[in-house]
Amino acid sequence: MSTPDEKIQDLALEEVLGDRFGRYSKYIIQERALPDARDGLKPVQRRILFAMHVEGNTAEKGFRKSAKTVGNVIGNYHPHGDSSVYEAMVRMSQDWKVRNTLIEMHGNNGSVDGDPPAAMRYTEARTSKISSELLRDLDKETVDFVSNFDDTTSEPTVLPSRFPNLLVNGSTGISAGYATDIPPHNLTEVIEGVIKRLDKPDCTTLDIMKLIKGPDFPTGGIIQGIDGIQKAYETGKGRVVVRSKTVIEDMRGGRQQIVITEIPYEINKATLVKRMDDLRIDKKIEGISEVRDETDRTGLRIVIELKKDANADGVLNYLFKNTDLQISYNFNMVAIFNKRPQLMGVISMIDAYIAHQKEIITKRSEYDIRRAKARQHIIDGLMKALSILDEVIRIIRGSKDKRDAKLNLQTTYDFSEKQAEAIVSLQLYRLTNTDITQLQQEADELATQISALEAILGDENNLIACLKSELNEIKKTYKTPRLTVIENEISEIKIDTEVLVASEDVVVSVTKEGYVKRTGMRSYSASNGEDLSMKETDHAIFIQTMNTMDSLLLFTSKGNYIYRPVHELPDIKWKNLGEHVSHLVSDTSAEEEVVAAIPMKTFSETDYFLFVTKNGMIKASAVLNYKPQRYSKTLMAINLKGDDSLISVETVIGNEEVFLASHNGYGLRYSISEVPLSGARTAGVKAMNLKAGDYIAGAKVIVPSETRDLVLVTQRGSAKRMKLSEFETISRAKRGLLMLRELKSSPHRFISLDLASSKDIIHIATNKEVVVDMDVSNLRVTDRYSNGSFIMDEQLEGVPVETWLSLATITENTVE
Structure with missing residues (x-):
């Protein structure tokens, strides 16, 4: 029985389901599976980095247990399962998944073979050095903070992100109705592309592609299809082929082997090796004698040993076609922009990043000006106090208490409350000529700093110059060579039957x-x-x-x-x-x-x-x-x-x-x-x-x-040579x-024709399970006006043979 206090709503099921699923979809699109276009991070990744930053678990300090970080993230920011947090944390540390790792991890953090990482109680982690560039200036009111899930603390809605992390590290994810596949890129190239866009706001995708040549996978490999890259950079969707880096080496005894040193992005190496070996075992391909994984700490190495006289190029082409030695990579560059999922080309991604950085630099400059002016105000008060030091001391000594002293200073010499507080808190050792010099020097530095910051806020060109300077500094600090080779055309794979x-x-x-x-x-x-x-x-x-x-x-x-x-x-x-x-x-x-x-x-x-x-x-x-x-x-x-x-x-x-x-x-x-x-x-x-x-x-x-x-057979059972x-x-x-x-x-009519020599045997098949074999040598040669010789009775079982013959005569073939 229901009580009168219960509120029961009579709603249509489709309305309830539509409403609830709509809310759920909005949440997982905006708050779970898709990255933000500004900092390139999903919410769980952002919360992990922020939690480690708050706890001081950073690159310049020691490693801490991963379980501690996971618990901190779950307890303060991300009320979900610990496995989802730990898996996100591990992925950011895997140098075969992300181009520039955001977390450093001690212990087993998985492998390119698909091995799982050790449990979080065994591994230790800290943020990497480059992560500090994502978090820098976070304490300068550069981004908006919101309350966490239980209103006990606050968290940032986005990180300042001093480098374009979305393009550099890429992203992959699936939400309700949306999925994203953004490949990683080379940091140096991306920064150069951003600077190009700053210098030339009307530049085209082709202009950007002269600098950002294409994805740069942490696993290297070869990308084929520059048209696919251009289409993806223009529209957000495109397809390229990613091929392993291979070399054919000669061995002793005239044999050869195929050596693979780089494989396509996000391919499980152990599964790839097993697949190639299964093709050998199942005899789907000839020429392979052994497949070995010789990978060690010096680098990836897979060896395919071939049989003698095997066609190495043919075997390699077959493996490209039938294994993950070559794959198709499909761009689907979806990110959250203006709180909505959006398919973005490379220029729109760069523009979103530039707009974010302009906002960050503006807010940071405003914050620094406020701090500098507040300090300048204090310095002015201290310098004024030191110039009338004896009077200041007299007033302080004649006051009842600190509050009275502050009030007397404010009324007598027109000091502000903050200046008065700084004066009464001044230590005696500061009352020296040296300190006056230091104060004057600090005042000059503050004036210069305020002037520079105001120049940034007052002129867009100065702001852009500041942004370019910071980007160039990051490029210089974290520069890495390109790992992935770009080839213009997709190679056609031709597989020889042999x-x-x-x-x-x-x-x-x-x-x-x-x-x-x-x-x-x-x-x-x-x-x-x-x-x-x-x-x-x-x-x-x-x-x-x-x-x-x-x-x-x-x-x-x-x-x-x-x-x-x-x-x-x-x-x-x-x-x-x-x-x-x-x-x-x-x-x-x-x-x-x-x-x-x-x-x-x-x-x-x-x-x-x-x-x-x-x-x-x-x-x-x-x-x-x-x-x-x-x-x-x-x-x-x-x-x-x-x-x-x-x-x-x-x-x-x-x-x-x-x-x-x-x-x-x-x-x-x-x-x-x-x-x-x-x-x-x-x-x-x-x-x-x-x-x-x-x-x-x-x-x-x-x-x-x-x-x-010529040998012809008639419907009456006669043969003619x-x-x-x-x-x-x-x-x-x-x-x-x-x-x-x-x-x-009963005229004769031909039903078949063949060419035969005296050594051949003629088979005459019927539809009555009767086959007549006849040596051609027994058939005499006649002229055109003969009807030939009967080779079977005109009546078989009382039925005319003309109703029996149904199949052509042939000369017997023998297997050579």
Whole structure:
């Protein structure tokens, strides 16, 4: 039961969530994850440095336990977990994370291998020397202070920051809806860039880039892509490539090794070394014999020892591509400016810093003037008192007490209360001529100081000169050389196949139904001459020894082709069925058949592919047109019209002839030079003049020294062997010569064509699980007017053989 005193609000859930999350988001954006554009610090970092400053835990004094500082920060300024404070403290001490460390730490403060730091009870810390430049003049009312979380003390909202810490040390963080990635830069270059902006307020980003050349990572490395730097400096967003610094060294025995001395920023070295070694163990790359981390106190050193005759540049390129030896760094320069997160270019960052410094110098000068004038007022009173010393002593001796003495001095000689206080507090030893000289000297110095400070406040040029002088002093004191090399262009990474794959011979097989595999020579030799494993209705169209460095092109009946390097073909034992081409590419159709398999060692600039289609089109296209950059899907080999299909693909050099046989019995022979060259996506030209209902049953390329005979098979199970000399060379797109004797009933029709010698064996496959093998030597040579010899019964199981024959005849290939 609720009591009457309870206040229950009836609010919509979305309103409550929106309000609460809005407040939370505002807090973590402004007060946690993003740095301030003026001092480059997140609140936790600022509180750590301020707490250490207040406690005197500074560079000129000894180290103190980190736990003491963490407890002080949590108790006074940052009411959050101790781990978040300690981790921020450790990061500011890690010289591989920040360009100029803000904290010095004794003990284990982690490593570039990702090792965690020792617990805070074991480590000791103090602010570094350069941190004093961030905190200098903090006590001169230069920045605003606010009450801490429990109103027991106060803390600064920003530090004076005598150097541009945001650019020098960079920042990284993630808040609600915002993230930041600001790379570190070289202190000398940044200060020179700020001075350039002061001297030339209308300077451009390119002008600044002549001085601030780019990020300067504490881990060194090589930055590639000056356009990316320029874009980031102009807009706040950009991308560059960061590459490790490497050298290839010669070893004894003709071997080489790759030595890495610098790695990209914020990369875990141990993870990088493990990744490279895993590539060696998993045999994703050939040529690496060992990966060693030889890093010691003298510096980073990773050694990749190579095998004999390994391609060092190829291995290195592969590692650049597939490991964090090379990374992309994306600028996202977001900082809090005017209490809001803002994407800032380098000029806006410099301008924010300059505006902050002008305010700091102005407030500091005003403070120093107030102090100097107050002291000047006291000095004037003391000098006046010393000039009438006897009267002053008389008045003091005649007064009742200190208060009465002060009052008498004020009324008698017109001293102010502060002057009177200084006079009555004066010690007797100060009443000497020497002291008057010192007072006069101090008065002169104060007058000079006040004049100089007023000049700074009265003239913007004097203020800028003061700022430049202070910046030059810091540059001189903390100057460091650039660690990261800048290169204009991003190098293209080309990976040679030989560094990825072991060069070895394999047996590659392709069947008519589209089953593909590669088989190691050991598995093939162990098969004891067994035939290729395949379905009973299938037959091989390609069996050949190839090298894993070669490529295979598979052309399909739909005019497409599939490209695969041999080492990417499925590795399957000879006794097992291959893998269907639909597993190689996802976009093949069920009715698509493989019509040709062509091995490629190199894509020659002089070779051509010759394509012939069923409906009488022919096309010649350069082999180079068929070397793809990407090959995850089928690619177009020839543009087929209507219901046309591709029936033949062969490689030619241009001095050959082509022989075409039509279904109705016509044969045409002509020079390939009559076929014009065209691109990969063209349809070609007319190959043969076909009658209505006729189509091309087979096509073969004839080389100049060809000695083989033509072998044709008809749908009735007849085979016919003819000499090529029966056909003269005529022109393209003619009908050709008749090669069959016409029969009134059951005429013969050609279904396939091949070239064969007497030593070859012809396979005739059917769709009824019947395969007929025939020695070509048993087939007599006939003239054009013969219908050939029957090589199988016209009736098989009572069904005409013409309904059985479905697959082309081939000359048996043997593995070399």
